[in-house]
Amino acid sequence: MPHFDLPLDELRRYRPDLPEPDDFDAFWEKTLLEARQYELDARFEAVELPLPGVRIFDVTFAGFGGHPVKGWLVLPAGAEGGAPLPAVVEYIGYGGGRGLPHMHLLWATAGFAHFVMDTRGQGSGGWAQGDTPDPVGSGPAHPGFMTRGIEDPHDYYYRRLYVDAVRAVEAARSHPLVDEARVAALGISQGGGLALAVGGLVPDLAAITPDVPFLCDFPRAATLTDRLPYSEIAAYLKARRGGEERVFQTLSYFDGVHFAARGRAPALFSAALQDMTCPPSTVFAAFNAYAGRERSMEVYSFNDHEGGGPYQQGVQLGWLQQYLTE
DSSP: OOOOSOOHHHHTTOOOOOOOOTTHHHHHHHHHHHHTTSOOOOEEEEEOOSOTTEEEEEEEEEOGGGOEEEEEEEEETTOTTSOOEEEEEEEOOTTOOOOOGGGOOHHHHTTOEEEEEOOTTOOOSSSSOOOOOOOOOOSSOOSSSTTTTTTOTTTOHHHHHHHHHHHHHHHHHHSTTEEEEEEEEEEETHHHHHHHHHHHHOTTOSEEEEESOSSOOHHHHHHHOOSTTTHHHHHHHHHSTTOHHHHHHHHTTSOHHHHHTTOOSOEEEEEETTOSSSOHHHHHHHHHHOOOSSEEEEEETTOOTTTTTHHHHHHHHHHHHHHHOO
């Protein structure tokens, strides 16, 4: 596949003029205040599996609206009685759920506590099952999640999911074997977009690592690629001619570029120059807007949305050691 987006030297300078809602901060402050009126009620139930190197817990905590959200917590065996552990909170890519616990062993074997958040309403796409329903309905929407409630930011699906993601950090920090001061957020694609949003909403994270992040620079993404999930926006507007202004006004409350402008934690991004799902210019838009002084970008020139895959995980392992180990 040829490169289809801007040349790399232009990507490194790309800064779109994205209108930001005047009440962006007030919107999210009120949203999180409402969410925290519900007790977090994080519960950790031990799961017995023939995996002697780790301890696994089935997690339930209160997300948006107090709705129960599932997750996994995977700890290195023998962590009990020792010093609290650094932790990574992981978010899942589009359409996937938390899957099965033995799918999440890397970070615990590296000595971290690993909290995996399930994704409400997702996890029936055939690659990683989910266990968290989304009990909130919406008006007419294109199949998928991108346009659910898209006519109003208060009703938009990702308002609920971003709140769940913040509450997942709070749930991870509530476990006695997690060091509250050494928590990072990470994820691939949608998971990377959630990590970026959490980086802008939780000011005291130790680090974030958004990998080929989704949910950035919506206006460009929706007109540059015809690949899912961004094409859901175009399909919705195809049936609702003249609705662009309202739709993109809603999306402006959820754009990773605006959260990047509020992020302060050290950040490791990645982009793939042949990525038709999350075009590299949309990823660089967030990276170039990132406010934290410590930021870096891994570029994979000949990869599509798989990005760096296990190579990027290797980079993350070494990079996070700098920020999460004492």
